[in-house]
Each structure stands twice: as structure tokens, then as C-alpha cells.
Amino acid sequence: MRRIARKCAVARFNLAVERLLPGLLWPACFVALYLALSWLGLFHAVPFALRIALLLLLAGGFVAGFWPLRRFRNPTRAEAERRLEGENGLAHQVISVAGDRPARETPEAMALWQAHQRRMAEKLGAIDSGLAHPDLSSVDPYGLRAVPALLLFVAFFYAGATGSGRLADAFLPPAEEEGAPVLALRFDAWISPPPYTRKAPVYLQAEGADQIDAIPEGSMLTVRLSGEGADAPISFTPDEADQAQAPDEAEDGELMRSASFTLSASGVLDAAGRQWAIGVVPDAMPVIAFKGEPKAAANGALELEYTVSDDYGVTAARAEIAPAGDVDEDAKTLYPQPEFPLNMPSRSSEDHSAFTSRNLTEHPLSGKPVTITLIAEDAAGHVARSAPFETVLPARPFYNLLAGSVAEQRQIFALDTRAMPEALQYSAAITLRPEETIPDLTQYLLIKSAQTRMLLARDEESYRDTADYLWEIATGIEDGELSEAERRLREAQDALSEALRDGASDAEIAQLMEELRQAMQEYLSEMAERMQPSDMQQGQQQALRQRDLDNLLNQLENLARSGDRAAAQQLLSELQRMMNNIQPPSSMAQQGEQQNSEMREQVDRLGELIQEQQRLMNETFELDQQLRDREQWGDPPPDQNGEQQGENGGERSPQEMTAEELREALRQLQEQQQALSEQLGEMQQKLSELGMPPAEGFDRAGEAMDGAAESLGEGEGSGALEGQGNALEALRQGAQQMMNAMMAQGQGQGQQGPNGQTGWGSHTGRDPLGRNPGADGFDFGNDVQVPDEFTVERAREILDAIRERLNEQAPLPSEPPYLERLLEPRSQN
Structure with missing residues (x-):
């Protein structure tokens, strides 16, 4: 009976909660609206009359919300018992039976009644009072209660971050409101680092007296004041503002002021009587240097290996190639200095090293002394230069003497157009006895036509056309159709490299990859026609090389499509290095x-x-x-038959x-x-x-x-x-x-x-x-x-x-297997 009494008390409490909460819903909503509007600063922003009207409206709504509670009545014990029976699925008023007595108390009736009570008590062994389930939809069928709850949630976090409003703002008199301009002042300030640093903005707290360190050089400091007192001075020492706006009057009668500063050195921000110490970290200069001496590939391509680093990364790097030695300042060259863009190091490079290979053999400076200087530039505009390195720019190896002579004539007047008569003398010399020096009639006619162009050249354009024509003749004599295939391969490699650096689209990358595959296939096909392998073994080696190149191309395309353009650029550079070292056999070779x-x-x-x-x-x-x-x-001991046989009946092991x-x-x-x-x-x-x-x-x-x-x-x-x-x-x-x-x-x-x-x-x-x-x-x-x-x-x-x-008498139990394994013979691979 005591357990039933406790369960009935809980059930009566649940019934009271279910009847009371719907009646308290609307008063709670009006309280939530008051808190939200106060924290959002609405009472402080609106005029006094409107504030009083709004406050009266909320107070009236709060009082009117209690009107449904007039019909509230406490639950009875009988209602609680019915609630318990409904929660536990009990029938026949099981709980009431526990307190009832039989009408006639005869021995037979009492025995029957006690048996009935025992059965009812078994049903009441695990009785549960359940939980309260108030029906709020009965008083709010449209779910309007979510609006005050959402406003209260937003206002709580807004007021905690800015301190914009207080609960007492609704009860301030007009005189006190006008006499508190400091409370109306709104302060916003933040520091935006340069995008290339990939650092998040830093927000300044309104209290001031903060020490803010490790701000990258070139960051933008923005300060904004609004409301009463916004005309306070804003300054940053030692820098001056790049852009400062005078106080302007807004539509609602308040003042607004903003200023921005480019942080180039550490200083102190002073705004509205508050100060912030800001420490600026200068942007370091990039560092670039040669890792080894410049090398020449088999086809004359220039190979550079170097290290380049910067605190936030290098945006561009190139090699500056200029003639060395005794240079005639008055020489009129046909071509500008060779361009040599450098690849960036991969992310996995521990020493920030990179490699770039580029074929410059067509430039007239090839084979001449030059000075190579590496130049790196970061996003901040800082430019670093390496120590210059003097070397001879690699030239294309010409095995055919006639082809080398034609290339030499081109180089003479391409470096100085005033030396065209000297080039003509060289050209005339090789055609004095063409039956001895030029056995091919086609080559003889091409050289004679080139001489005519050299005689008729007058302006820079005609000179350059003549130089290009002579280079085509020289490479044609040396390699035939292979030179044209090599040129297309080089152009396809350069186009893909430029697209990777410029961030081209996936469709463009896929098209350039297909062009590179076709150019490489044509180049290898032309090379295979010129080859005369002496045995099948050499042919197998060439097939292996082709298979490896296909794998590299597939890997390059996958890296480009996955978005890792830096790794794709590095792999393309390695591919260029491999192709540059594939030198076809010349006619003399x-x-x-x-x-x-x-x-x-x-x-x-x-x-x-x-x-x-x-x-x-x-x-x-x-x-x-x-x-x-x-x-x-x-x-060793013999087997059971007295003979020693091998393990498989064949040759015996030692x-x-x-x-x-x-x-x-x-x-x-x-x-x-x-x-x-x-x-x-x-x-x-x-x-x-x-x-x-x-x-x-x-x-x-x-x-x-x-x-x-x-x-x-x-x-x-x-x-x-x-x-x-x-x-x-x-x-x-x-x-x-x-x-x-x-x-x-x-x-x-x-x-x-x-x-x-x-x-x-x-x-x-x-x-x-x-x-x-x-x-x-x-x-x-x-x-x-x-x-x-x-x-x-x-x-x-x-x-x-x-x-x-x-063979010792008592070795450890674990030793014999280990020692036997040591004595087992190993196969010699």
C-alpha cells in the first residue's frame, strides 16, 4: 500500500504538470521576448515613447497569458489511480481493490477475497508512474512558441560577444539614456593578413590593452566606430592611415567612422581612448641558390638543380641567362635573352630542392660563355638573386659537319646582324666544291636558297626569317624528319608546363596531355625508324623504355586531374629530363x-x-x-637400407x-x-x-x-x-x-x-x-x-x-631449433 501511495503521488504530480504547463506557455513566451529584445539592444535603440509602449505590450501579454489557469484544479487520487492503470495497462480497477473490503466477512468470503487481492498484488509488482506529457499543441497549434525561443538563443550569444544591450535598458528614463554616450559606442576592429599567408583574420576585443603578436607584414587593420562618440580620433603609431573617413551622419542620427591601415611595422592602435599593441613580423626575403653545377643533357638541353625557399612560399622563379666575357655593347642581336622559368619544389622535398630542364640549343647563345643567375620572387614583391654562375650554354651536338657549318653561319649573324658578310663568306666557302662537300643535291639547293635570303635580308624580320630557315636546314641535314618531331614534342611539353603553372582547367589539361602523347609517339616512331638494333635484346630494352614512359604519362595525367598541379609539374620536369637524355644515333654514329x-x-x-x-x-x-x-x-649415418639417397631419389645434396x-x-x-x-x-x-x-x-x-x-x-x-x-x-x-x-x-x-x-x-x-x-x-x-x-x-x-x-649435454630447450636453423644452407640468388 505504501508503494501504491508513492506511485499515486507521482502520477498526481505528472497530471498537475500536464495541466499547468500549457497555461504557462504564453507567459514564458512573453518573458523570452523581453529578454531577447533587451539583449539585442532594441530598448536602447528605440525612442522612449515607443519603448514604454513596447514594454506595456509585453507586460499585458504576460498577465493575459495566465487567463487559461483560472480553470486549473488539482488532480484527485482517483484520477491518479486511473492514470496508473492506463500507464501500466491494468483493468478491473486493480489499484482500488487493494484498499477495498468484502461486504460480508464470512470465512469463505474472506478466503476468496484474500485470493483475489493476491492476484491483484502480483499485477502491481512492477507498476510505473510514467512521465508527464503536456499537450502544448492544444494552446499553440501553429508552433508559434519556436519564435521566442529562437530569438532568445540568438540574442544570448550576440549580447555575450558585443555587450550591446542590458535587461535594465527598458526601465531607463530619457535623461539617463541621453547622458550615457559611452554605452552607445560600438567598436569593431579586425586585422586581415595577406591572402598568400593563408592565415585567418584576427579580431580585436573591445576592452583594449591587448598584446597581439605574429601579425604578417602587409596585413590590413580596419577600425570602425558607430554611435555616440564615434568622432573619437583613430591612430596607429608609427604608421599613418591609408584611408580614413571623416565622421558622417547616418539616417538614424548616429555617427559612423572607419579607418584602415597597412601594417608594415609594429605599433600601437589608439581608438576611442583604448589602445592595442600590435607586433608585426617582417616578410622574409626568399632564398635561391644552385644545388649543383648546371649540366647538359644528351640532346644539349640545359639542366638546373637548385634550392628555393621562403617563409610563405615563392610565387615565381626563373633563370636569367646573359652573355659573358667580352660583349660588344653595340651588337644588334636578333633574339632576346633566353627565357628559363623554374619549377617550384615539391611539398615532400625536405631541402626545398627542385629541378628544371629546358632545351635552349636553338638560341644563338648556345655554345657561348654565359652567366646564369637564379631569381625568385614571393607574393610580397621581394626579389632574391643567387650568385651568378659562369658556364658555357649547352649546344646541340651536330655529328654532320655540313649541318654544323650551316648552324654556325646562322649563329654568326644572329648574335650580331652586322656580321652578315662574314656569314656569307662561310656559306660561299662550303659551296665552292659542292660535289665534294655536299653530295645531296637537295641539301645543296637549300643552302643556295639560304644564301639568297641572306643577301636580300634588310630589316629585323627578314633577318629572323633567314635565321629560322638556316636552323631548319641544319636540323634537317642532321636528323631529317626526326628534328620536326622533336620540335613538336618540345612545344607540347612547354605548353603543358605553362598550363600547369597558370592553373588551366581540367579540359585544357586533358587536351594538352593528348597532344603530348601524340607528339611523344611520333618522336619515338621516328627514332625507331632510324635505329638499327643489332640484336633482339636491344629491341626489348627499347620496348621497356616505351612502357615506362607510358606509365609516367598516366601518372602525370592522374596528378593533374586530382588537383596536385605542383607534383604534376615536378613529374613533367622529370619526363623532360628523360626525353632530353634520349639522343638518337646520328649518321656518323x-x-x-x-x-x-x-x-x-x-x-x-x-x-x-x-x-x-x-x-x-x-x-x-x-x-x-x-x-x-x-x-x-x-x-652422416646411412638410411634403413644401408644406402644414402637423396631426398627425392635424385641427386643428393652436399x-x-x-x-x-x-x-x-x-x-x-x-x-x-x-x-x-x-x-x-x-x-x-x-x-x-x-x-x-x-x-x-x-x-x-x-x-x-x-x-x-x-x-x-x-x-x-x-x-x-x-x-x-x-x-x-x-x-x-x-x-x-x-x-x-x-x-x-x-x-x-x-x-x-x-x-x-x-x-x-x-x-x-x-x-x-x-x-x-x-x-x-x-x-x-x-x-x-x-x-x-x-x-x-x-x-x-x-x-x-x-x-x-x-652437441653439449644440457643446452637450453629453446637453443637447438635456433642453432639448427643457423646451420641450414641458404640458396644463392
């Missing part, structure tokens, strides 16, 4: 193709010989190691052989060692026929191989290992001597041109994609360290120590 093919064949045989000697040494080492084990520990079988296996390696010695002798004979000088390393290698073969014939593994190690070292020394001789004779990977570039490789000794040619080229395994005699002996001592530990 093709004359030595057969000899170079035979030389490459001997180089390949030498690489295979070194690999085979390394494999034979590994096999000898394994057999000798097992033989020493047999001599110390004895032969671990399963007896000592005598291991010695026999070492003797069988003698034939292989002698065969390698004979191959080395044949290779030396062939190199001698090709005009290569004898290499001392090969002679020592042959002697060491013969000594190793003799030791193998006697079953002595240690002596054979020493001879094989000496043979490997001598082979590598001989290979290095042969390479030095080949480079001295200009018989490396291709014929060298005037600038020292080779035909099909770059000057760095790698292929155009920057890869080591490997065993198919000139990789003789110099990075592989051959174990000397001391290392071999030390390895044997370690193995013996492991076996002794394994």
Missing part, C-alpha cells in the same frame, strides 16, 4: 654500329663470365664446408654426401673452372681483334683460374676458393680497365658528339630513364664484396662454435 655491336657482345660475355665464376665459387665454398664437417664429425663423395664433387668442378679459363682466353683474343689494348686484370684472372682448377683436381677446396676469389677480383679490375679504354676511344654506348654526349646514353652512365643498365650493359658487380680468405676462415670458426654448442 651509325657508321660504327657494327663495331659497337661486337663490342657490346664481348661486354655481355664478360658479365656472364663474372656471374658464372661467382656461381662456381659459391658451389665450391659449400662443398668445402661440408667436407670439413665430415673430417671433424664423420660421415649435406647427404660422404667425405669421399664431396672430394669427388670438387674434382668434377675442375672441368667447369677450366672451361671458364678458356672462355676468358677467347674473349681476350676477340677484344684484341677489335683494337682493344690488353688488360692486365684479365691476365691475372686467367692465372688465378688455372690455379683454382688445379686445386679442384686435387680435391682441395680451400686452395680453390682462394684462387677463385682472386680470379673474381682480377676480372672486375680487367673490366674496369677495358671500360676506361673504351671511353678513351669513344666506343662506349655510342659515338661521342662535340659536347661529349654519347649516342644512346646520358653522360651519367645510366640509361635515359636513370636506370643502371645491369648485367645486360656494363654492370660488373662492383658493388658485390667477394669474401677474402680471412672472412672464409672466420665463417668456418663460427660454424664450428655453433656445432659444439649444439
Whole structure:
């Protein structure tokens, strides 16, 4: 009964809340409206009469809102019981039964009544009074109660940030309102950093006396005063205002004043009697410098590697190229100084380094002494220059003497138009005996037509047309159709690079990517027609290069479409570097193709010989190691049939052989060692026929191989290992001597041109994609360290120590598996 009484009390409270809250809704809404209007400053802004009328309206609404409460009555216990029965789904007035008594109190009736009470009590075991559910829609069917709530929420945060209004503003008399101009003053001030800093604006608090530091130089400080007292002075020391407005009268009778300052140094802002100390951080100068010396690619393109950095990033960088040495100030040049825009470093670059490659061989300054200066500019307008570097601007290598002569004539008058007579003398000299110097009639006619243009040239435009015509003749004689394909490829690369720097649209980028693919395909096709591969291996290398270039183009397009234009620009620069290092074979270089093919064949045989000697040494080492084990520990036990068989019934591994079988296996390696010695002798004979000088390393290698073969014939593994190690070292020394001789004779990977570039490789000794040619080229395994005699002996001592530990009486339980794994032989890759 006590539990039922408590539940009934809660139910009566819930019923009272449900009846009371709808009646209090409208008074609460009027209170919320008063708070919102006060915090928004409306009572302070409107005239006194309107303020009183508004206040009376809110007060009347507040009082009238209590009118529905006149019908309020407290819930009864019976209503509470009915509420409990409804909340818990009880029927037959279960709660009332607990307090009732039977009409007749006979023993039979009392027993029946008590049984009925017990059943009702079971139903009341988990009774719940529930929660109040006031029906506000009955008094506000249109949901107008949300308007005061929303206004109260906005006004609370607005008043907290600005302090615009107070609750007492509605009760201020007119005299007190007019006598408080300071309360009417509104202060707004903020600092807008330059957009390139990517920093958020800084807002100044109205109280003043703030210390604001780390403001970037060039930020804009804006101050705005409104209301009474807005005519107060605004100043920033030491700077003066860039734009200050005199007090103006607004429509509502209030004053407004604003001023703006460009912050170039630290100072103090003074406005309306309040001060703020503002610390300005000067914008640092960019830093740019060469990371290494300028280099020339295989096709004569200029390659620059540099570092560039700035506190907020560099917006533009370029290389300034000017003639060096004795320069005639009165010379009339045809072309302006070459343009060389620089790429920006990638975000992942730790040292802020970048690389740019550009082909300037068409400019008349190519092949002349120049001064290169790197220039960087940031968004603040600061310009930094590197230390000048004097070098010779790379020129295009002309293997055809006639093509080089035509290019030289163009260069003479392109650098100074006054030297046109000298250029004409050079041109006339090569046409004196055309049957000896110009075997091709078409080339002779082209040169004669160029002479006519040189004679008729009068103004700058005709001079430039003549220079362009001579360059086309020179490149046509040298490369034929390939020069035109190379020009289109260069133009496609430059157009894509410019579009990436200027932030072109995705559609334009996709179109330029397609043009680059077509130009590259045409260039590679023209190059493939000029090639005469000596074997299938070279063709496979070219196919691999084409596949790698396709992958790079796909990656470049994906980066451009994803929005990472900086990474795409960097990858395009690497692609240009690769293409610049692909130098097609010239007509003169093709004359030595057969000899170079035979030389490459001997180089390949030498690489295979070194690999085979390394494999034979590994096999000898394994057999000798097992033989020493047999001599110390004895032969392995035979199987159940008394015979020793291999694991799969085939050849037995050295671990399963007896000592005598291991010695026999070492003797069988003698034939292989002698065969390698004979191959080395044949290779030396062939190199001698090709005009290569004898290499001392090969002679020592042959002697060491013969000594190793003799030791193998006697079953002595240690002596054979020493001879094989000496043979490997001598082979590598001989290979290095042969390479030095080949480079001295200009018989490396291709014929060298005037600038020292080779035909099909770059000057760095790698292929155009920057890869080591490997065993198919000139990789003789110099990075592989051959174990000397001391290392071999030390390895044997370690193995013996492991076996002794394994044979001890009481090793740790975890040791045997570990020691056995250490003794397992590893396959030699």
C-alpha cells in the first residue's frame, strides 16, 4: 500500500504538470521576448515613447497569458489511480481493490477475497508512474512558441560577444539614456593578413590593452566606430592611415567612422581612448641558390638543380641567362635573352630542392660563355638573386659537319646582324666544291636558297626569317624528319608546363596531355625508324623504355586531374629530363654500329663470365664446408637400407654426401673452372681483334683460374676458393680497365658528339630513364664484396662454435631449433 501511495503521488504530480504547463506557455513566451529584445539592444535603440509602449505590450501579454489557469484544479487520487492503470495497462480497477473490503466477512468470503487481492498484488509488482506529457499543441497549434525561443538563443550569444544591450535598458528614463554616450559606442576592429599567408583574420576585443603578436607584414587593420562618440580620433603609431573617413551622419542620427591601415611595422592602435599593441613580423626575403653545377643533357638541353625557399612560399622563379666575357655593347642581336622559368619544389622535398630542364640549343647563345643567375620572387614583391654562375650554354651536338657549318653561319649573324658578310663568306666557302662537300643535291639547293635570303635580308624580320630557315636546314641535314618531331614534342611539353603553372582547367589539361602523347609517339616512331638494333635484346630494352614512359604519362595525367598541379609539374620536369637524355644515333654514329655491336657482345660475355665464376665459387665454398664437417664429425649415418639417397631419389645434396663423395664433387668442378679459363682466353683474343689494348686484370684472372682448377683436381677446396676469389677480383679490375679504354676511344654506348654526349646514353652512365643498365650493359658487380680468405676462415670458426654448442649435454630447450636453423644452407640468388 505504501508503494501504491508513492506511485499515486507521482502520477498526481505528472497530471498537475500536464495541466499547468500549457497555461504557462504564453507567459514564458512573453518573458523570452523581453529578454531577447533587451539583449539585442532594441530598448536602447528605440525612442522612449515607443519603448514604454513596447514594454506595456509585453507586460499585458504576460498577465493575459495566465487567463487559461483560472480553470486549473488539482488532480484527485482517483484520477491518479486511473492514470496508473492506463500507464501500466491494468483493468478491473486493480489499484482500488487493494484498499477495498468484502461486504460480508464470512470465512469463505474472506478466503476468496484474500485470493483475489493476491492476484491483484502480483499485477502491481512492477507498476510505473510514467512521465508527464503536456499537450502544448492544444494552446499553440501553429508552433508559434519556436519564435521566442529562437530569438532568445540568438540574442544570448550576440549580447555575450558585443555587450550591446542590458535587461535594465527598458526601465531607463530619457535623461539617463541621453547622458550615457559611452554605452552607445560600438567598436569593431579586425586585422586581415595577406591572402598568400593563408592565415585567418584576427579580431580585436573591445576592452583594449591587448598584446597581439605574429601579425604578417602587409596585413590590413580596419577600425570602425558607430554611435555616440564615434568622432573619437583613430591612430596607429608609427604608421599613418591609408584611408580614413571623416565622421558622417547616418539616417538614424548616429555617427559612423572607419579607418584602415597597412601594417608594415609594429605599433600601437589608439581608438576611442583604448589602445592595442600590435607586433608585426617582417616578410622574409626568399632564398635561391644552385644545388649543383648546371649540366647538359644528351640532346644539349640545359639542366638546373637548385634550392628555393621562403617563409610563405615563392610565387615565381626563373633563370636569367646573359652573355659573358667580352660583349660588344653595340651588337644588334636578333633574339632576346633566353627565357628559363623554374619549377617550384615539391611539398615532400625536405631541402626545398627542385629541378628544371629546358632545351635552349636553338638560341644563338648556345655554345657561348654565359652567366646564369637564379631569381625568385614571393607574393610580397621581394626579389632574391643567387650568385651568378659562369658556364658555357649547352649546344646541340651536330655529328654532320655540313649541318654544323650551316648552324654556325646562322649563329654568326644572329648574335650580331652586322656580321652578315662574314656569314656569307662561310656559306660561299662550303659551296665552292659542292660535289665534294655536299653530295645531296637537295641539301645543296637549300643552302643556295639560304644564301639568297641572306643577301636580300634588310630589316629585323627578314633577318629572323633567314635565321629560322638556316636552323631548319641544319636540323634537317642532321636528323631529317626526326628534328620536326622533336620540335613538336618540345612545344607540347612547354605548353603543358605553362598550363600547369597558370592553373588551366581540367579540359585544357586533358587536351594538352593528348597532344603530348601524340607528339611523344611520333618522336619515338621516328627514332625507331632510324635505329638499327643489332640484336633482339636491344629491341626489348627499347620496348621497356616505351612502357615506362607510358606509365609516367598516366601518372602525370592522374596528378593533374586530382588537383596536385605542383607534383604534376615536378613529374613533367622529370619526363623532360628523360626525353632530353634520349639522343638518337646520328649518321656518323651509325657508321660504327657494327663495331659497337661486337663490342657490346664481348661486354655481355664478360658479365656472364663474372656471374658464372661467382656461381662456381659459391658451389665450391659449400662443398668445402661440408667436407670439413665430415673430417671433424664423420660421415652422416646411412638410411634403413644401408644406402644414402637423396631426398627425392635424385641427386643428393652436399649435406647427404660422404667425405669421399664431396672430394669427388670438387674434382668434377675442375672441368667447369677450366672451361671458364678458356672462355676468358677467347674473349681476350676477340677484344684484341677489335683494337682493344690488353688488360692486365684479365691476365691475372686467367692465372688465378688455372690455379683454382688445379686445386679442384686435387680435391682441395680451400686452395680453390682462394684462387677463385682472386680470379673474381682480377676480372672486375680487367673490366674496369677495358671500360676506361673504351671511353678513351669513344666506343662506349655510342659515338661521342662535340659536347661529349654519347649516342644512346646520358653522360651519367645510366640509361635515359636513370636506370643502371645491369648485367645486360656494363654492370660488373662492383658493388658485390667477394669474401677474402680471412672472412672464409672466420665463417668456418663460427660454424664450428655453433656445432659444439649444439652437441653439449644440457643446452637450453629453446637453443637447438635456433642453432639448427643457423646451420641450414641458404640458396644463392
